[in-house]
Amino acid sequence: MENSNGYNLAVVGATGAVGQKIVQLLEKKDLPINDLKLLSSERSAGKKIVFKNREITVEAAEPDSFEAVDIALFSAGGSISKRLAPEAVKRGTVVVDNTSAYRMDDDVPLVVPEVNEDDIKKHNGIIANPNCSTIQMVAALKPLHEAYGLSRIIVSTYQAVSGAGNSANEELKNQSKQFLNNEEMTAELLPVKGDKKHYPIAFNALPQIDVFQENGYTFEEMKMINESKKILHLPELPVSATCVRLPFFQSHAESVYVDVDKDGLSASDLQDVLRNAEGVIVEDDPANQVYPTPLSAMNKEEVFVGRIRKDMDHDNGFHLWIVSDNLIKGAAWNTIQIAERLIENKWL
Template identity: 70%
Template sequence: MGEKPGYHVAVVGATGAVGERIIELLHETDMPLASVKLLASARSAGKKVSFKGETIEIEEAVPESFKGIDIALFSAGGSISKQLAPEAVKRGAVVVDNTSAYRMDENVPLVVPEVNANDLKKHQGIIANPNCSTIQMVAALKPIQDAFGMSRIIVSTYQAVSGSGATACTELENQSESYLQGTDMQADILPVKSDKKHYPIAFNALPQIDVFGENDYTFEEMKMVNETKKIMHAPELKVAATCVRLPFFRSHAESVYVEVEKEGLNAADIREILEKAPGVTVQDNPAEQDYPTPLSAEGRKEVFVGRIRKDLDESKGFHLWIVSDNLLKGAAWNTVQIAEQLAANHLLS
């Protein structure tokens, strides 16, 4: 019998929160799959995962793992991507990397398929998946930019604890229990495990995601600034971000203010554009208290937009509330979408 037709796919970081969701999405994909190889660290090697009726054993990720692989989906941390992504490319694979390792590399496309899929044609073996907060924002704002121009973005984020990993979620659970029992809360992870101080996240808000840079913006905030300009092909666009961690588990929310370039618009004009935008669902009816929340977005692939309103003082200013599941559209789903686009447009080596 001949080899099963389709693509040979590898998932690097298969046991992580994003890797597990990538595997779930590969169950559903229409992209033809000849094989799926699951890769992780040496300590996870040997574990078994069920996939489409088969049992797949997780293997240690090493350079030789990528022989015969067409698409490698990386979500195992930036240092692993730096080490192994070039090895995968060397062996003929196209890499979709879900870390920050290559996002601002001028030779690497940074892609949200609904926004800038054409950039995939420029790839040289590696495509970067943007930061979760950036993905949902540009998915909602690019259609507005295309229709009316855009000169400024000011965003404040309300980000879920799962963005810091499973141990941060466990810490939130433990701290919540301690607080309700009236005992001291132990804080060892947030806002940043490697930083000097740690604060409780339960019943709290932490205005720090990632470490601070020399300009007193955090790396997370600067990711949103720089990635947005790159994805939207707008180096002159004014962007400022304040990123805040809140005590819920999943889905990020964002309060976004934009200034468009066209005069005379109202909220209905913005709403009409977004109702036609791919991957975006408008949930915006204040009279019925209808708007998206992190809980309502959990487990959904779309980017939800509500609270669309015109600024009271700036004639070209508008406010939006943007919510999306940070582990799906913010990570795993965007990664799989890129793979599907590469296959559909014959952009694999």
């Protein structure tokens, strides 16, 4: 369906936290776009968004919205993807899905372009974008795996509220104001909108992201564990995760322990590998207090790594501090990168 002017794209969930970032990034980037369709729920339909000096009216997403659409970027929640992605595929659209709906399906590639670009070509109409906390971790660890082999990952996360959407940002703002005014904080959303209890996130830390599974791990933790193994093509790699929501708006940070397969390495060996890695920026100079933080990584496309140091007791063990914007590389930018590679490689 490509015409001389390029491809027809659709963004599903265009008014959400990630959808907004996708539209902003598409404006900055050079994808060959013929037509851009912005889709949303009935509730947000009718809103107008300016894209490259042109006003686009947001339309309610329905099956026929995907007629003549080449690539649809879905970011409107798992249930919307479950309902509409198959309808889009039926109409010849290739879907890049930013929800967890299809990520672990055997016939759906789960892709971080710097890590496993080639998996894109195996798609059957749907390519899944991994969970934000997974993307930045595997982007930083894949180069280490290629250089030395990885035999274990233990991660503790420090995650921004925007992973739970724009309304979580509002909740953090409101609670912060309430606390600073000595008022009681009202908690109605976090840790999980649909869960039974809600706790304040302002000036607090919540060791629950997404719902708990039978095994005592949260779904967020299981996503990190299972998705990392799938993306890295290492189904037997031991991965463990503890995921924690914190009171900042954008960018996730991760304290990551890894065992590598090679003896006698130093922290500077790992730094050298990461300095040459695509999409990764090393910010690691303790003597000058250089390390990434959520604020320093905000609105940037790369994955930032600092605090790279050797474990003091285990020759094969290393610690890293990995930070990236959860809405950009963790969502919008990775989604657009997949669309770019689909187009560049003619894998539609």
